[in-house]
Amino acid sequence: MARQLEEQISARFPVGQRLRVLDVGMGRGTQALRLARAGHQVTGLEQDAAMIAVARETLAGEPEGIQERMRIIEGDGRETGAHFLPGSFDVVLCHGVLMYVEEPDPLLAGLARVLAHGGLLSLLVRNGDALAMRPGLSGDWAGALAAFGTTAYRNQLGLDVRADRLGALTDTLAGIGAPLHTWYGVRVFTDTAVAGAEVPDDVEALLAVEERAGRTDPYRGVAALLHLCGVRD
Template sequence: MSDPMRPRASLRTAVVWDVLEDALDRRVKATGKDATGEESRTGLDVLDTGGGSGNFAVPVARLGHRVTVVDPSPNALFALERRAAEAGVADRVRGVQGDILGLFDVVERGGFDAVLCHGVLEYVDDPAEGVRLAVDALRPAGILSLLGAGLGGAVLARALAGHFKEAQTALADPAGRWGAGDPVPRRFTAEQLTALVEAAGVRVDAVHGVRVFADLVPGVLVDTEPGAMEALLQLEAAAAELPAFHAVATQLHVLGEARETSGA
């Protein structure tokens, strides 16, 4: 995944980025009041768990927010530091080595206005615990942005590639895996992800299907046909909120808000 601002990469990130940017803006407006009650647009404290080299962290920092990235890879954190410097936001991006299961060894509990948990739950032994820890990092009424691999998208992709037995295996497997060679340890349905979020005390505000079409359309078509990129982006945005397409999305995005007592 690349910078959400780059056109080609935006096919994979545009839906999540647009939803996240809007949610952060609303959070600023809800919390950014000065002593007289007038609006004072100040940056938020944002935690990006498993944020790697800053694909979302750096663009979020460009909006004026302070971002802490927790990632187990030293190489990814080095790339994050370089990317933040190149973008002129090094003073607003901090990288620390760690993972979500040891989150509060490296960051403050209840210290963030928003938590990004993108591509993390697939790799933890207990996804419910991963969500609970992410929520525990939130301040009251904080934002949770959760992105996970979609089961239906993997089944559809294997079937369209002619791997029908693997598609059936993924469909029946409790973890949504198509076989021993599957690089993704776990996939989810929209219902499973929303249940995890609600069980952790977060109100689900929206669910979006991500990469409904982008992974299925031949790249040469998008790169060579005039207007194809913009048309496909518009199609992805139009389909993202429709529940019928959640079942075939490569990824699923859940946006929620923690209860007022969360993070205490």
């Protein structure tokens, strides 16, 4: 999934352009580190001390040049104005974060403010229009029925969280000055894969199918996750 997102983000910019990237809620830093390895200047913002410790330990094992391109800041994504000046970044990532935020609009408005003109706001959210897919494909018919007409669900960590709908986020992005440029489906066919399963021999074919489905209707509309790309106007 990380490679798919990276390719979708990079498609917005000329090949070889070095980007200033902010990863809000970076977690263990997987996506941030991939982008730093690719030559971009990356800032990771995270409030969970345990996640930060893992990210710092991983970064310490990287070559010096990559370490110099990535910095880690402890902080809340809702307080970007306290850490960064307006227009500081070419790309702002907010992946797997909105599901934990009850009122996401102020957070998103703050992220748009730190984007440079023409910059990309990259959101990865649970698809609120397809919550019945996972339980339905798993044969959990009661769970599938309960998923219709709601955006509430229990994630794989056992936490009660919230999904987002494409239409509502499209309106929000327009309202904060970063209207939707394009969107993709993520994990169209692989959402029910068992965590920790062995990588299949035909993984490249699997990735090719997921990438194609993620940009093709009607498949992308029933993906487990949505990747929305808004562009700062």
